[in-house]
Amino acid sequence: MFEGVLPAIITPFKSNSAMDLDIQGLERNIEYLLSCGIHGIVPCGSTGESATLTFKEHEKVVGVTIDTINGKVPVLAGTGSNNTAEAVTLTKAAKDSGADGVLVISPYYNKPNRAGLVKHYTKLADLDIPVVIYNVPGRTGQNLEPDLIAELAQLPGIVGIKEASGNVGQVSRIIELTQDEDFAVISGDDNLTLPIMALGGRGVISVAANVDPKRMVTMCEAAGKGDWKKALALHYALSPLFRSMFIDTNPIPVKKAVELMGMAGGPVRLPLDNLDGKKTADLKKILATIPAAKKLAGAGSAGKKEKPVVKITRR
Template identity: 70%
Template sequence: MFEGVYPALITPFKDNQQRELDLEGLKSNIDFLISQGVHGIVPCGSTGESATLTFEEHEEVIKKSVEVADGRVPVLAGTGSNNTAEAVRFTKAARDIGADGVLVLSPYYNKPNRSGLVKHYEKLADLDIPVVIYNVPGRTGQNLLPDLIIELAEYPGIAGIKEASGDITQVSAIIEGTRDFDFTVISGDDAMTLPILALGGGGVISVTANVEPEMMVKMYESFESGSLDEARKMHYLLSPMFRTMFIETNPIPVKTAVGMRGMAAGPLRLPLDELDKDKKEILKGVLERYD
């Protein structure tokens, strides 16, 4: 269902003491990304600093994203939490606003057991909106293994997984085990996109696409059209950017890069802080290679 290049949107803030939402800036960014051919958008993920948004702000960002997308591309809204009741609340809100699906990271910090994970996702799968599981062990402290994902893929309400384990063998096992289901495996790591597409994955939820959306789309569409040489060429052209987006904790580099490109960004919210001077120079130098 959710295939192609989906930028994991940053959340622009105003440069004031309150770090208020910049919803007009969000609109401008979304319009630009859609004009560059992206296939969908993902507000309120970790790249959107969701951990520092209030529930009301979370809802405002999703509402604005749905309004601006206006059916031109699907909106896959981040609604994860380590509290099942809170994840249900976020997911119901996204559904009622009109999001096309939700992206739900596995509960972080409390490290639920297998039965708890199954029940957590079952509750969300019953809310009448497609659920994409998000496996990102580096942030949650827990890896969702292929046998668990294959079991969850049997639920009609679970539409796919954003896979950011960094383990290509694991990704392959998930794709192998879910081929008979209506289930999409999406790369959660820009640098892994082309290998995952080659295994049968459906696309990428991308940090880099905030900065180089046209190139990311070209890589994906070249692969889909059978132009593997062109897709590989784009992969290597983008590789320095892939690496640079993670010279510091995401979304610090990408939000800085978006601001350097003259798009709406603004400051980060604590506990994230601005990129240090040396890393800013590295980022600036890499961005200049793509101008």
């Protein structure tokens, strides 16, 4: 169900002190991504600033995403928390809204023991909606080991993992241990998408696909067909973009990038702060090499009314 390119979408805010959700901008962003052939979409993940969304905002973003997608591709809603009860509440809300599945980060800060992790994911797996585990030690401070993932993969409600440990050897071991299960291993790092797919991974939950969805889709589809030469060429063509998305804490760079392209972005919420001038200049240079970015920046918003913040030109 969850494979190919699934952009982890930003949550656009209006540029005012209230920092309200930009619902029309969110809809336009999603429509643009759909037009580029994406295979699924992930609202309210780390890239969507889920940690600073209220419950009401979280439910609104998930609901708007589902309505805008209208069944065209699967919606995998982020519903994780370091509080199991909150994760259950968010997961139930996503299920009631019509999400196809939920992406659940491992509990951050708490550093639960193995038994606690099993109980946490078992409670979520029992809610009758497909659950994709999210392992990102750089944000949670705790790595989910391959043998634990293999154990959790046996739960009927657990259907996959977004693997963002950055350890290709670990990803290989997870695939080895779960290959007999109906279990998808999905890259959580854009720059490791191709090697993970070569090992048997199913695709990527992508930050870069917010900026260059067409080439991300083409790369993953080429890999899925075994056209490794084409996929490798695209991997290297996209690598500068991959690096640029992490010149600062995610989603600071990607939010600035989509704004520069004339799409809905807006500010990031504190405690994150906006990209500084030097990094913005560096990002512009990368965007100037991306056909889709230049086209959108020159034409204005992916929707109708908004003008681009800046016209990107090659330097």
